[in-house]
Amino acid sequence: MSELRFDNRVVVVTGAGAGLGRAYALLFASRGASVVVNDLGGSRHGDGSSTKSADAVVAEIRRNGGKAVADYNSVLQGDKIVQTAIDAYGRVDVVINNAGILRDTSFAKMTMEQWDAIYDVHLKGAMITTKAAWPYFYKQNYGRIIFTSSNSGLYGNFGQTNYSTAKLGLVGLANTLALEGKKRNIYTNVIVPTAASRLTEDVLPPDFFEHMKPELIAPVVFWLCHENCTENGSIIESALGWAGKCHLVRSTGCILRQDLSADVTPEAVKENWSQIINMKKAKRCNTIHDATQELMYVFDSLSTPDSLSSTVVSSSSEEENIMISRYNNRDVILYALGVGATVAEADDLRYLYENHDNFAILPTFFTTYGPMGCIETSVLQTALPNIEFSLAQILHGEQYLEVLKPLPVEATLETRFKVQDVMDKGKGVVVLVQHDTYNGATEEKLSTGQISVFITGVGGYGGKRSSDHIIPTVQPPARKPDVVYEQKTSVDQAALYRLSGDYNPLHIDPNFSAIAGHRIPILHGLCSLGFSTRHVIKTFAGGDPHLFKCLKVRFVKPVIPGDTLRTEMWRNGKRIHFRTSTDSTKDVIAGAYIDLLEVVEPMLKANRCSASVDLQSDAVFVAIGEHVKTNPEKVKKVNGIFLYNITVDGKVASEWTLDLKNAEVHKGKPKSGKADTTLTIDDKDMVEIALGKLNPQTAFMRGKLKITGNIMLTQKLKGLMEMNNAKL
Secondary structure (H helix, E strand, C coil): CCCCCCCCCEEEECCCCCHHHHHHHHHHHHCCCEEEEECCCCCCCCCCCCCHHHHHHHHHHHHCCCEEEEECCCHHHHHHHHHHHHHHHCCCCEEEECCCCCCCECHHHCCHHHHHHHHHHHHHHHHHHHHHHHHHHHHHCCEEEEEECCHHHHHCCCCEHHHHHHHHHHHHHHHHHHHHHHHHCEEEEEEEECCCCCCCCCCCCHHHHHHCCHHHCHHHHHHHCCCCCCCCCCEEEEECCEEEEECCCECCCCCCCCCCCCCCCHHHHHHCHHHHCCCCCCECCCCHHHHHHHHHHHHHHHHCCCCCCCCEEEEECCCCEEEEEEECHHHHHHHHHHCCCCCCCHHHHHHHCCCCCCCCCCHHHHHHHHHHHHHHCCHHHHHCCCCCCCHHHEEEEEEEEEECCCCCCCEEEEEEEEEEEEEECCCEEEEEEEEEEEECCCCCEEEEEEEEEEEECCCCCCCCCCCCCCCCCCCCCCCCCCEEEEEECCCCHHHHHHHHCCCCHHHCCHHHHHHCCCCCCCECHHHHHHHHHHHHHHHHECCCHHHEEEEEEEECCCECCCCEEEEEEEEECCEEEEEEECCCCCCCEEEEEEEECCCECCCCCCCCCCCCCCCCCHHHHHHHHHHHHHCHHHHHCCCCEEEEEEEECCEEEEEEEEECCCCEEEECCCCCCCCCEEEEEEHHHHHHHHCCCCCHHHHHHCCCEEEEECCCHHHHHHHHHHHCCCCC
């Protein structure tokens, strides 16, 4: 790896006489920078002044062969500090605002002098110094700015109201300068360091202080200031050789009135307070536009109170297109109805009833983000920047979807879109778009997909006709299908399905569909796919959507709402090939397959949580049961019901209930009522915990032990199990 250099760059470091500032100055100088070492030479309280601190650092840099000059001005005279750089080197490229003092005291005892002194040095001084350098940055189309904040600013700290206020004020200053300077290649970031310095010498514990070396933080600041670094508007925390990015986030919140004509009452706020402050699905708004845009969706939902509870917010850049969306059980149920799920089929009830024991989401729900993103974001415009086209020209050609994690029944999602390739097909172009969907709460990637978008009437420019990025379709075996499933669609099928997010008027507006060459509005291709996927899961997965792995299909011909869909299926190991047709059209979906994690033969719907399954952890629960029987009064004091989901290879293989309200342990679900706490853990890990080889807290932190419900109740359970030498 080539060495990062700062040759021909001029760096101003305030407060560079000791601690972090000195470490910055030495590192930049050692990599070729000319450094202005600014230090007033006062104490950590800002008292006095001296030239010794700055002179000592300059002398050290020069001894090592570097270039540096000293500056002794206060940061309130930041224009003079920058002028020192101009006089000595003729330019300025980087300003690191590091100078700081302390005036710690409780808010009740704080004087205005103590408040103003901190404000002047930390916030006003940083602003003045940066403002002095700004015209030079702007003219040369280059600049890097660092503001130094603190954990006291991010989280507060007793006795530091003045200090924490100034430090968080620097974050606000940096946020706006990052926006104003971006087009001129002026990037502004915030460092939140925890290091040994004059300001922390009697604040941090001695042994901890010893290892908080400023030299461990300096490389982070060095990279943020380098010309190759494009980080902008970020808060970076660093200490002990560790660095991480910090965000301000907000919860999904709660609407407190029914429509725009209604008032908000204090009682409504009280009633919904737990949802207002619930940070489980908290999300960062990247810009003030994003924050305002989400409020616009609240406005829209209040304007039309019967609208979907899910919302979509899009943001685009030259490099990526991102769509943020939310859904809940209502949206899951509406989608299932849109793809033909019916209460007439016992297997479908799990998609339609939120209180069903196995309530689940159809995996093809996640295919909706492909076309939705192509409409909501500018990904297609990114692919074809110089070509104009309308929605009437857009057709869904092919679709791939792979599920990577169990899909939650409600979530806030972030779907990222990337153009993989563009192909010229003569009569039109094909745009390949990859869409990856992440859980906003956990940042886990839930699915990945590829949508092939055919745009008619814009081809013939001599472009490439094929692509290595295409995920190919696969033809079914040359034999009669193993199973055939038929289901009639409703004449209102397209009108119902569009409520799941694909609002292309091609599927509802007769005039619009006529422009596209269809006599009446056609059914969405993904709607037909949802029907066929349900048929495959019902037939070869025992109705269990969690056995779905991936699919690939090509949409051949349109379906008219009211047509009967016929799904022909061939099994080839864990791959189910299928073809979908109607009475009037031979093929509407072709070259299609669904890969399953496991195949459940038709009519043999095995219970995956059967009590007949024998696992290693069974012995643990038997031992627990014996202890409970011999100590019924003690265990009843726990007063809780615990359900254990024991997994093998990520799938639930067995369930055990610890009903400590009734002093009973048995295999299976609770016999009466719901569990207070549900614990999910792998069979082997359960044994490791019981043997004392795996700490349960460690297992929880590493994601090996998942707990939902009353987590605090498990503390009582832990004590009980230790009495039985079965540590949980």
